[in-house]
Amino acid sequence: MKHLDVVAAIIEIDNKYLCMQRGVTKYPYTSFKFEFPGGKIEQGEMPEEALRRELKEELAYPITVEKSLVTVDYRYPDFSITMQAFLCTAPSTNFIMKEHYSYRWLAIDELTQLDWAAADVLVVERLISLSTQDN
Numbered sequence: 001m002k003h004l005d006v007v008a009a010i011i012e013i014d015n016k017y018l019c020m021q022r023g024v025t026k027y028p029y030t031s032f033k034f035e036f037p038g039g040k041i042e043q044g045e046m047p048e049e050a051l052r053r054e055l056k057e058e059l060a061y062p063i064t065v066e067k068s069l070v071t072v073d074y075r076y077p078d079f080s081i082t083m084q085a086f087l088c089t090a091p092s093t094n095f096i097m098k099e100h101y102s103y104r105w106l107a108i109d110e111l112t113q114l115d116w117a118a119a120d121v122l123v124v125e126r127l128i129s130l131s132t133q134d135n
Contacts, residue, residue, distance in 0.1 A: 001080055007051040008038035008085040008120070010069055010127060013093055016105040017127070019114055023101035027078055032101065033117040036085060037061075047084045061095035063088045070126040074119035085123045 011018040018037060025031045039054035041047055048065040055061045069085045097103060104114070108131045111124050 001075075001078070004079060004081045005041045006038060006081050006083045007041060007047050007054065008036040008083055008123060009051055009055055009063055009065075009088040010036055010085055010123070011063060011088045011090050013090060013105070016107055017111065018093075019104045019106055019111070020097075020100045021102040021104075022117070023099075027076070029076065030117055032115070033120075034104075034114040035117045035120045036123060037100075038083075038085075048086065051086060051088070055095075058099045059095040059097065061090060063090045069130075070123055072119050072122045074122065076118065081119055083119050083123070085126075 009018075019034050020037045021034050022030060022032060037055055037059060038051055039058065041050040042053075045053070051065055052063060055063050066087045066089055069087050072081075072083045072085065074081055074083065093105060106114070108128060111128065116124055
């Protein structure tokens with residue numbers, strides 16, 4: 001089974017989080033699902049470097065990687081992933097959507113309304129858990 005090492009950016013601006021929706025993918029169980037932006041780590045690349053590169057490539061979006069949020073290991077029917085999710089900041093909400101179908105900026109209490117990719121559900125749960133601890 002193919003295994004992928006990937007990264008995801010949890011970008012918060014004005015108490016809203018950037019949620020990206022995939023288009024049609026190779027697998028029906030990932031098509032049109034929401035995810036946090038990111039992508040694959042290339043050989044010899046540090047996760048933070050991969051995250052900055054992926055957001056520049058896919059969104060022309062400069063980000064600052066702040067700190068690790070959670071690492072998720074998830075097994076889909078046809079492949080498995082290890083996803084490192086990082087809390088990130090960005091200078092504005094302006095980016096160019098090059099690969100995704102749509103996007104939304106949502107408050108923490110709205111995140112569960114979306115149809116997330118299975119691995120990203122675990123990231124959403126961690127994010128919500130942390131926000132309830134802060135209150």
